Amino acid sequence: MTDDDAFRREIRDWLAAELTDEVRGTGGVGRENQAFGQRLAFTRRLAAAGWSTLAWPVAHGGRGASLSQQVIFHEEYARAGAPSRVDHIGTTMVGPTLIDLGTPEQQRRFLPALAAVEELWCQGYSEPGAGSDLAGVTTRARLDGDRWVLTGQKVWTSLAHVADWCFVLARTAPAPAGGPRSAGLSYLLVPMRQPGITVRPIRQLTGDSEFNEVFFDDAVTEAGLVVGEPGQGWRVAMATLAYERGAATVGQQIGFQRDLDDLVAVARSTGATADPVLRERLTRAWLDLTVLRTHTLRVLREPPPAASSVIKLLWTRWRQGLGELAMDVLAHGDADPAAVQRWQTYFLFSRADTIYGGSNEIQRGIVAERVLGLPRQARG
Numbered sequence: 194m195t196d197d198d199a200f201r202r203e204i205r206d207w208l209a210a211e212l213t214d215e216v217r218g219t220g221g222v223g224r225e226n227q228a229f230g231q232r233l234a235f236t237r238r239l240a241a242a243g244w245s246t247l248a249w250p251v252a253h254g255g256r257g258a259s260l261s262q263q264v265i266f267h268e269e270y271a272r273a274g275a276p277s278r279v280d281h282i283g284t285t286m287v288g289p290t291l292i293d294l295g296t297p298e299q300q301r302r303f304l305p306a307l308a309a310v311e312e313l314w315c316q317g318y319s320e321p322g323a324g325s326d327l328a329g330v331t332t333r334a335r336l337d338g339d340r341w342v343l344t345g346q347k348v349w350t351s352l353a354h355v356a357d358w359c360f361v362l363a364r365t366a367p368a369p370a371g372g373p374r375s376a377g378l379s380y381l382l383v384p385m386r387q388p389g390i391t392v393r394p395i396r397q398l399t400g401d402s403e404f405n406e407v408f409f410d411d412a413v414t415e416a417g418l419v420v421g422e423p424g425q426g427w428r429v430a431m432a433t434l435a436y437e438r439g440a441a442t443v444g445q446q447i448g449f450q451r452d453l454d455d456l457v458a459v460a461r462s463t464g465a466t467a468d469p470v471l472r473e474r475l476t477r478a479w480l481d482l483t484v485l486r487t488h489t490l491r492v493l494r495e496p497p498p499a500a501s502s503v504i505k506l507l508w509t510r511w512r513q514g515l516g517e518l519a520m521d522v523l524a525h526g527d528a529d530p531a532a533v534q535r536w537q538t539y540f541l542f543s544r545a546d547t548i549y550g551g552s553n554e555i556q557r558g559i560v561a562e563r564v565l566g567l568p569r570q571a572r573g
């Protein structure tokens with residue numbers, strides 16, 4: 194048995210022992226609030242067993258797992274139908290950022306609680322006037338003695354309603370005349386539960402509220418909770434985005450396979466499989482997913498330029514396509530009401546896939562510049 198086989202056996206055994214029906218299959222696309230307390234408890238058990246910080250270096254409390262072990266973990270996790278995790282923003286975004294760019298003091302303060310999923314995080318980048326054009330953020334922070342004082346507004350802040358901390362991109366100095374607009378921005382770690390912060394949930398197309406508006410009215414954080422030098426937070430903010438993707442993509446695609454299998458089952462139940470057009474579209478969805486998975490596994494080890502942009506463009510198109518196909522399958526006959534509800538949420542939420550994490554227009558811009566070598570787009 195190879196080391197990887199033994200590793201696969203270990204995670205499989207752990208999941209077989211720990212995964213209960215209460216959490217199996219919960220969370221996921223458009224269902225971030227579903228069984229939240231149970232999923233949090235499960236994620237904490239996962240953390241206690243050392244699985245949630247698999248990719249972190251051993252020196253920082255992780256397992257230092259190889260890429261192939263990370264892929265195996267995500268494959269097994271998705272195959273078992275384990276719940277969607279609630280620690281994603283903490284363990285895959287801010288944790289690795291602090292490991293690479295945080296001070297030893299920040300690492301001591303935050304990494305153990307992140308690894309144990311004792312503190313939940315949210316990402317405070319986007320604002321009403323700054324999304325794709327992130328350097329345009331206008332939330333301000335000024336140093337007042339031993340603390341930063343923040344004023345401004347963030348928007349679309351996922352999970353802010355349950356988060357203990359937020360990493361906030363804020364302007365702490367004016368951009369230098371003739372210099373880049375991103376200069377003068379800082380990356381601050383801000384406690385969410387304080388009088389200066391108001392979190393207002395936004396009702397989504399699905400009827401649920403997974404993201405929020407966040408208002409800072411003289412909110413405070415300690416002077417030492419700036420990551421990187423004050424005014425040089427742009428580099429830190431970009432580093433955080435780079436950690437967001439990776440081996441977890443493989444697990445996501447196994448989830449896609451299960452979605453497709455489920456839709457095929459619905460199509461059988463409604464008789465939609467007799468429709469030649471729907472049969473062809475189901476088959477094409479399977480083919481496209483096979484190509485996507487093969488491509489992802491091929492480029493994961495040595496990503497070519499703009500690899501994560503290409504993968505995002507491919508998977509978002511795939512998932513939106515499956516949502517649209519599901520609507521046509523449901524229109525074919527009477528499906529089980531639970532299936533109707535599930536696929537309507539899937540269809541509606543998938544509209545967001547091409548917006549968050551960098552919109553598809555922005556991803557195509559990255560491909561145009563880094564792969565095709567086209568001239569840089571003029572920026573305002």
Ligand SMILES: Cc1cc2nc3c(=O)[nH]c(=O)nc-3n(C[C@H](O)[C@H](O)[C@H](O)COP(=O)(O)OP(=O)(O)OC[C@H]3O[C@@H](n4cnc5c(N)ncnc54)[C@H](O)[C@@H]3O)c2cc1C
Pocket residue numbers: 315316317318319320321322323324325326348349350351352404545548549550551552553554555558570
């Ligand atoms: C489900 C969901 C969760 C989110 N979670 C978070 C979160 O937790 N934290 C956070 O900070 N943000 C979050 N966001 C916000 C997300 O990052 C922004 O929505 C995204 O960056 C786009 O910004 P915008 O909405 O302001 O649109 P805009 O930037 O105003 O874009 C509007 C349209 O113009 C297009 N466009 C803009 N610039 C260009 C260009 N240069 N070239 C071509 N086309 C362009 C865009 O592609 C888009 O179609 C979330 C969004 C969604 C939908």
